Amino acid sequence: MDDDLSPTATWQVKHHELYQRATRHPFILAIRDGTVDASSFKRWLGQDYVFVREFIPFLSNVLLKSWKESENNSDLEIILGGLAALSDELSWFKNEASKWGVDLCGMTPLTANTEYCRFLHSFTTPDINYTVAVTAFWAIETVYQESFSFCIEGDHKTPTELLGACQRWGNSNFGQYCKSLQQIANRRLKEAPIDVFRKAEEVFISVLEHEIEFWNMSSNE
Ligand SMILES: Cc1ncc(CO)c(N)n1
Numbered sequence: 238m239d240d241d242l243s244p245t246a247t248w249q250v251k252h253h254e255l256y257q258r259a260t261r262h263p264f265i266l267a268i269r270d271g272t273v274d275a276s277s278f279k280r281w282l283g284q285d286y287v288f289v290r291e292f293i294p295f296l297s298n299v300l301l302k303s304w305k306e307s308e309n310n311s312d313l314e315i316i317l318g319g320l321a322a323l324s325d326e327l328s329w330f331k332n333e334a335s336k337w338g339v340d341l342c343g344m345t346p347l348t349a350n351t352e353y354c355r356f357l358h359s360f361t362t363p364d365i366n367y368t369v370a371v372t373a374f375w376a377i378e379t380v381y382q383e384s385f386s387f388c389i390e391g392d393h394k395t396p397t398e399l400l401g402a403c404q405r406w407g408n409s410n411f412g413q414y415c416k417s418l419q420q421i422a423n424r425r426l427k428e429a430p431i432d433v434f435r436k437a438e439e440v441f442i443s444v445l446e447h448e449i450e451f452w453n454m455s456s457n458e
Pocket residue numbers: 285288289377378380381448451
């Protein structure tokens with residue numbers, strides 16, 4: 238393993254196969270080559286709305302841990318920016334759902350979504366420290382950024398009506414945002430005791446597994 242790589246970059250290499258399965262999932266490849274079916278996209282849309290609502294208490298708790306535990310002033314503002322952006326994101330989901338005729342009110346989470354949300358809630362207990370929680374936040378956002386940016390890069394055939402979704406997470410500003418989260422995670426991980434470091438790596442792997450299941454849920458009948 239390269240000594241010059243940051244902790245998070247090291248994990249991206251070490252768990253490369255899993256990382257690819259999360260960021261180059263068949264659902265994403267189908268969006269990019271224009272073969273995705275509308276029913277899959279609609280299922281993803283409705284389920285992700287439920288996920289993002291559950292993400293609010295998760296991220297509020299990361300914010301709280303940052304306020305309590307971080308030695309760095311700018312962390313709090315970076316995380317607050319992410320939390321604030323969720324307000325606009327929920328409006329985007331509602332608008333998109335009405336365009337596609339998806340009823341968000343009656344939306345019930347499917348199994349993979351329920352399990353992912355349960356995982357998110359497990360971070361809100363005080364025994365999970367800030368380093369582990371902020372690493373999870375970075376990983377969750379990065380999978381979406383790397384997945385959707387691939388759909389708008391190079392020689393893609395992404396359908397016009399899906400470009401909005403892809404740009405929402407695939408745009409370069411959001412890419413920069415993910416980099417700033419990665420810097421926070423790396424700074425903390427470099428100082429972390431070994432048990433915290435190991436827990437954060439486990440969490441990184443679990444995020445990738447949950448993301449794969451979430452894409453599977455979206456693309457399967
Ligand atoms: C399942 C899932 N993972 C990550 C994100 C990024 O916020 C999202 N909206 N949904």
